[in-house]
Amino acid sequence: MKQLRLNAFAMNTPVHQSPGLWRHPRDRSVEFNTIGLWLDLAKLWERGLFDGVFLADVLGPYDVYGGNARAAIAHAAQLPTNDPLLLIPAMAAVTQNLGFGVTVSLSYENPYQLARRFSTLDHLTGGRVGWNIVTSYLDSAARAMGADRQRGHDDRYVVAEDFMTAIYKLWEQSWEDGAVLADKARGLYADPDRVHVIRHDSPYLQMEALHLAEPSPQRTPVLYQAGSSPAGLAFAARHAECVFVSGPSTAVIKPRVARLRQALVAAGRAPDSVKVFALATAITAPTEAEAHDKLADYRSYVDPVGALTLMGGWLGVDFSGYALDQKIRYIDNDAGRAAMENFTRADPGRDWTVGQAAEHVAIGGAGPVFVGSASQVAESMAAWAAETDIDGFNLAYAVLPESFTDAVDLLVPEWQARGLYKTEYAQGTLRGKLFGQGARLAAPHPAAGFRMSQSAI
Numbered sequence: 018m019k020q021l022r023l024n025a026f027a028m029n030t031p032v033h034q035s036p037g038l039w040r041h042p043r044d045r046s047v048e049f050n051t052i053g054l055w056l057d058l059a060k061l062w063e064r065g066l067f068d069g070v071f072l073a074d075v076l077g078p079y080d081v082y083g084g085n086a087r088a089a090i091a092h093a094a095q096l097p098t099n100d101p102l103l104l105i106p107a108m109a110a111v112t113q114n115l116g117f118g119v120t121v122s123l124s125y126e127n128p129y130q131l132a133r134r135f136s137t138l139d140h141l142t143g144g145r146v147g148w149n150i151v152t153s154y155l156d157s158a159a160r161a162m163g164a165d166r167q168r169g170h171d172d173r174y175v176v177a178e179d180f181m182t183a184i185y186k187l188w189e190q191s192w193e194d195g196a197v198l199a200d201k202a203r204g205l206y207a208d209p210d211r212v213h214v215i216r217h218d219s220p221y222l223q224m225e226a227l228h229l230a231e232p233s234p235q236r237t238p239v240l241y242q243a244g245s246s247p248a249g250l251a252f253a254a255r256h257a258e259c260v261f262v263s264g265p266s267t268a269v270i271k272p273r274v275a276r277l278r279q280a281l282v283a284a285g286r287a288p289d290s291v292k293v294f295a296l297a298t299a300i301t302a303p304t305e306a307e308a309h310d311k312l313a314d315y316r317s318y319v320d321p322v323g324a325l326t327l328m329g330g331w332l333g334v335d336f337s338g339y340a341l342d343q344k345i346r347y348i349d350n351d352a353g354r355a356a357m358e359n360f361t362r363a364d365p366g367r368d369w370t371v372g373q374a375a376e377h378v379a380i381g382g383a384g385p386v387f388v389g390s391a392s393q394v395a396e397s398m399a400a401w402a403a404e405t406d407i408d409g410f411n412l413a414y415a416v417l418p419e420s421f422t423d424a425v426d427l428l429v430p431e432w433q434a435r436g437l438y439k440t441e442y443a444q445g446t447l448r449g450k451l452f453g454q455g456a457r458l459a460a461p462h463p464a465a466g467f468r469m470s471q472s473a474i
């Protein structure tokens with residue numbers, strides 16, 4: 018069986034995916050404003066040989082529940098939320114191998130400025146940065162940026178496709194390899210003949226620019242994506258190198274992964290050219306009984322209104338008017354399609370009431386919760402991974418950092434003993450470590466095509 022990979026799932030906020038758990042006496046989430054928490058976490062994740070941390074982000078309040086932001090404010094449902102990119106240089110300074118997959122919504126960015134921010138981070142981290150490409154799902158973010166509402170669901174992916182073309186030109190095409198000379202004797206920093214102005218002219222974007230940053234170790238950061246709708250899947254199949262999936266059971270995730278691998282083939286890429294990470298939470302302890310006690314203790318801190326507030330944003334449904342025993346039914350809207358599918362038609366064998374879904378997502382979000390002794394959790398997660406054909410897990414936390422400390426000290430050694438987990442990091446950039454290849458994107462990925470056509474500019 019192939020080795021499993023771990024990512025940590027975190028966010029620069031007091032309540033990421035476990036509403037109410039910030040009140041737990043051992044939880045450090047309220048320290049999210051301080052750099053010390055992030056340095057401790059980065060060192061912990063690296064001690065556990067995690068491939069990286071995936072930093073989530075949203076740009077508006079979860080104001081679907083009750084039709085306003087009051088519940089999100091009171092229950093800290095991903096609010097306040099600080100900028101995730103600014104955490105990265107600090108965490109990079111205390112680690113050598115940990116990768117940083119950071120979420121930025123292209124719906125509210127200009128490729129020119131975003132390309133520079135990522136290039137700067139890729140330089141400062143020595144090639145350890147990745148971009149989780151999202152298009153956002155909250156109307157509140159669109160209103161904050163001056164629009165009435167967000168673009169329609171599928172339309173967002175059309176704009177995203179165009180954005181990617183523009184940003185690849187900046188990262189891959191503007192500066193030729195070897196353009197930077199830094200020749201002190203000749204006083205020549207870079208060769209003007211090898212730095213090109215690129216142009217982009219589409220209904221969405223007009224740009225005439227040279228990239229402000231010189232090529233970083235990876236040029237294009239490692240590309241992560243998480244959309245599972247047909248439009249999201251087609252986008253992922255073209256651009257993603259890693260895909261995050263999230264759903265409560267193998268019945269939901271297995272066909273989703275199969276569809277992604279088929280879509281990769283349709284896009285001319287190998288079915289295993291993308292690493293798939295499934296959201297999951299592991300609650301473990303030296304014995305099974307202790308682990309179940311731990312989960313019961315955690316559950317006593319769950320905040321149901323906080324959970325419904327998050328679910329409202331993910332599914333685009335105001336659950337404040339629902340009875341807890343009411344069944345969730347599929348509707349089309351402009352929020353996340355996969356989030357809606359998870360609790361409706363993705364598993365025809367399972368009906369979810371509002372209360373059941375809220376209870377489920379309150380410990381680490383929509384993924385499964387594995388509970389038991391270290392060896393039980395190691396076995397059940399490995400079996401889950403084999404059944405769904407994923408490459409690893411995107412580990413959410415219940416209590417911060419305890420959930421991660423348990424994973425590092427209890428789960429990882431069990432996997433290592435079974436040959437299911439690395440015992441040291443591979444060399445190279447984040448892309449090199451993940452794929453055992455070079456630092457730069459290679460054909461048939463579309464970004465590589467922009468680099469190779471440099472002579473034609």
Ligand SMILES: Cc1cc2nc3c(=O)[nH]c(=O)nc-3n(C[C@H](O)[C@H](O)[C@H](O)COP(=O)(O)O)c2cc1C
Pocket residue numbers: 072073074075120122150151152153154242243244245246247248249250261262263296352353354355356411
């Ligand atoms: C594990 C996971 C994490 C995600 N994190 C974010 C995030 O931090 N910010 C965001 O705006 N969207 C995030 N999303 C949402 C996706 O980017 C996407 O918008 C969503 O899955 C809906 O896309 P779809 O309708 O194509 O499935 C995440 C999705 C998953 C599955």
